[in-house]
Amino acid sequence: MNADHETVPMAPGAGTRWRTRFRAWFGGATIQGRLVRNFALAILVPALVTAVVGVGMIRQLVFAQAQTQVNADLEAAKEIYQSTIDRLEDAIRIHATRMVIYGALTRRDTTGLAEEMDRIRRAERLDVLTLTDADGRVFYRSGNPAAPAGGDANDSLVALALTQLEPAAGTEVVDAGVLERESPALARQAAITISPTPRARPTAAREVRSGMMLRAAAPVSTPGGRLLGVLDGGVLITRNYEIVDKIRRTVFKEEEYKGRPVGTATIFQNDVRVSTNVRLADGTRAIGTQASAEVADAVLSRGETWRGRAFVVQDWYLAAYTPIRDVSGATIGMLYVGVLERPFTDSLWRSLLVFLGIAAGGVALVYLVAVRVARRFSEPIHGMTMAAQRIAQGDYSQAVRGGGDDELGYLAHSFNTMTAELQLAHTALRESADELERKVEERTAELKRMQAQMIQSEKMVAIGKLAAGVAHEINNPLTGVLTNSSLMLEDLADDHPWREDIQTIVNETLRCRKIVKGLLDFSRQTKPQRTLLDLNQVVEDTLSLVRNQTVFRNTKIVYELDPHLPTVLADADQMRQVVLNIVLNAAEAMVQGGELRLASASNLAKKAVELRISDTGPGVPDEVRARIFEPFFTTKKTGTGLGLAVAYGIIERHHGEIRIDSARGKGTTFTISVPIGGTADDD
Ligand SMILES: Nc1ncnc2c1ncn2[C@@H]1O[C@H](COP(=O)(O)OP(=O)(O)OP(=O)(O)O)[C@@H](O)[C@H]1O
Ligand SMILES: [Mg+2]
Known part of the structure; x- marks a missing residue:
């Protein structure tokens, strides 16, 4: 009970495991699974077809051959049967010529006959030996001398010998009464109880009391040729196994298979076994059993020889039955031989097993080969699949190990080449994307700058117009104020109390004029007087004018002037003014100390000369x-x-450009660019 409880729950687990394993070996959608399945099918189907067809053919062949052999065995059995009759006939014929026999009949005196007849009976192993006179009356019955003589004239064999004056022999069914009269022992030997046998002809009889005998009769004559009577002898076949065992001995060599005789022989009286070496389950001879109705109908009713597969007592046999006829030609029984079917079927099963074994071996071999082949295919493919997945995730460092120098190796090589190219393309793509992004940023910045510049210049234009208008309007009255106040100042005595005020008016007016001039300079109102100009010279002149001013005290001045600077067409005073204003601002930004850098360069792309003025303010x-x-x-x-x-x-x-680059704490750079050669003055 415990063992049951332990084993039952484990069973499904084990089953599932095996199913999983089976699926792993033969199933799944993997290349390996498909290959193994197809290879196995390719060998299994032909193997099974061959097994079924092959074994069927072998079976037919073997059975046909075995049946032919059985037919030959039947002929041999018939021969043995007939030779037994012939021998009996010969013996009776020879003994009929003996003097003791014909002497007794001549003398009608049985003296000395009894011993001789007994001797003959024993020597020839006869059951019946009878001497009959010429009238067909029994003269001496050796089996039962005491029985009343006479009255045998209706014995067909004796009658035949008497009429034909020739020996006659054959098989006869002898009545129970005749047997009884001959000897009670003989009657007992002949009596058989019929065992009900499946598939036998239905019969009301429960027993057989008549007996089947081999008989021979030979005429007894004087040496002169006068017929004196008939000597006839017989052997009861019922329960006499001499013939069937001789058949088994000579035809079947007493072969046995698993304790059973391979070849068997039987003599039937009608359809009842009376002499046989077919055994019952308990090992006794199957006396009293019946032949099947099919066989009885063919052999007994129609007088045919029946051949085929027959179930005899307890086994299947390949069998042959032939009719046994009496001297009148009537069918009275059958002679059967049969060989056990089991050795043939067993050997067939064995060959089928061997066949299936070979097929199974083939499948196993195919499995091994298929697994190897599949692995060779699927491993690189699996590797490529994994690599492709990782590549899809952006890892290009994937190289697959290629098989040999076959298609797979070539595929792996191509895969690796593709991966490398993909990586290159990806890198190039990323670089160009970065480049694009950078360009977009640059362009956007430039656009922003240009936009700001545009806004700036528009603003400057507007401011310029305003400034110009104001300057114009102020300039004339201012000139009047300045002229008049100056004249007044000249006219006033040095100690005149207004002098100081007038002087203030003059000074402030001068300051205003300066501002107005600045406004006019800014608003393009002052026309440039253009000459060919070396900007390096402009820079140096301006610096030499101002460098001694106190504001430059702590300023270190550095020149980076290009000696091959092209000249520009520009107004020298105005350019000096520009440089001056910028360097003043720079110096003012660096009163605590710093470095003023003045650089010039030609920018051929812009066809301009550039001045860069930087401070560290x-x-x-x-x-x-x-x-x-x-x-x-x-x-x-x-x-x-x-x-x-x-x-x-x-x-x-001057159609140039002024730009400021500055960051808090990193100083300021003003860049001025003036076109080389200048342009026509369109102001
Ligand atoms: N190199 C510089 N470093 C720091 N700030 C500067 C520099 N140059 C100009 N600036 C700033 O720009 C402003 C405008 O300068 P701009 O020269 O036009 O006028 P200003 O120097 O203030 O007066 P002005 O030059 O008329 O005496 C300055 O007030 C200053 O704030
Ligand atoms: Mg300034």
């Missing part, structure tokens, strides 16, 4: 930078905010 904050070129924009207490506005106006008028 505090730099310009964004909000200042946005308005730095506006007039009056200043962060200084005493500044007018016109310095850069004037510079801007002048450079504009």
Whole structure:
């Protein structure tokens, strides 16, 4: 009970495991599974067909051959049967010529006959030996001498011998009464109880009391040829196994298969076994059993020889039955031989097993080969699949190990080449994307700058117009004020109390005029007097004018002037003004100390000369930078905010460009670019 409880729950687990394993070996959608399945099918189907067809053919062949052999065996059995009759006939014929026999009949005296007849009976192993006189009356019955004589004239064999004067022999069914009269022992030997046998002809009889005998009769004559009577002898076949065992001995060599005789022989009286070496399950001879109805109908009723597969008592046999006829030609029984079918079927099964074994071996071999082949195919493919997945995730360092120098190796090689190219393409793509992004950023920045510049220049134009208008309007009255106040000042005595005030008017008016001039410079109102100009020279002249001023005290001046700078067509005073305004601002930004760098270079692409003026001051904050070129924009207490506005106006008028680059804490650089050779003055 315990063992059951332990084993039952384990069974499904084991089953599942085996199913999984089976699926792993033969199933699944893998290449390996498909190959193995197809290979196995390719060998299994032909193997099974061959097995079925082959074994069927072998079976037919073997059975046909075996049946032919059985037919031959039947002929041999018939021969043995007939030779037994012939021998009996010969013996009776010879003994009929003996003097003791015909002497007794001649003398009608049985003296000495009894011993001789007994001797003959024993020597020839006869059951019956009878001497009959010429009238057909029994003269001496050796089996039962006491029985009443006479009355045998209706014995067909004796009658035949008497009429034909020739010996006669054959098989006869002898009545129970005759047997009884001969000897009670003989009657007992002949009596057989019929065992009901399946598939036998239905019969009401429960027993057989008549007996089947081999008989021979020979005429007894005087040496002169006078017929005296008939000597006849017989052997009861019932329960006499001499013939059937001789058949088994000579035809079947007493072969046995698994304890059973391979070859068997039987003599039937009608359809009842009376002499046989077919055994019952208990090992006794199957006396009293019946032949099948099919056989009885063919052999007994129709007088045919029946051949085929027959179930005899307890086994299947390949069998043959032939009719046994009496001297009148009537069928009275059958002679049977049969060989056990089992050795044939067993050997067939064995060959089938061997066949299936070979097929199974073939399948196993195919499995091994298929697995090897499949592995050779599927491993690189699996590797490529995994590699492809990783490549899809962006890892290009995937190389697959290729098989040999076959298609797979070539595929792996191509895969690796493709991966490498993919990586290159991917890198190039990323670089170009980065480049594109960078260009877009640059372009956007440039656009922004240009836009700002446009806004700036439009603003400057508007401011310029305003400034010009104001300057014009102020310039004339200012000139009047200045002229008159100057004249007044000249006319006044040195100690005149107004003198100081008038002087203030003159000074302030001068200051105003300066501002107006600045406004006019800014608003392009002052026309440039253009000459061919070396900007290096302009820079040096300007610096030499101002460098001794106190504001430059702590400033280190560095020149990086290009000696091969092309000349430009420009107004020298105005250009000096530009440089001056910028370097002043720089110096003012670096009162604590710093470096002023002055660089010039030609920019051939722009066909311009560039001046770069850099300082190491505090730099310009964004909000200042946005308005730095506006007039009056200043962060200084005493500044007018016109310095850069004037510079801007002048450079504009020269069709140049002024740019500021600055970051807080990193100093400031002003770049001025003036076109080489200048352009026609369109102002
Ligand atoms: N190199 C520089 N470093 C720092 N700030 C500067 C520099 N140059 C100009 N600036 C700023 O730009 C403003 C405008 O300068 P701009 O020269 O036009 O006028 P200003 O110097 O203030 O007065 P003005 O030059 O008329 O005496 C300045 O007030 C200052 O704030
Ligand atoms: Mg200034």
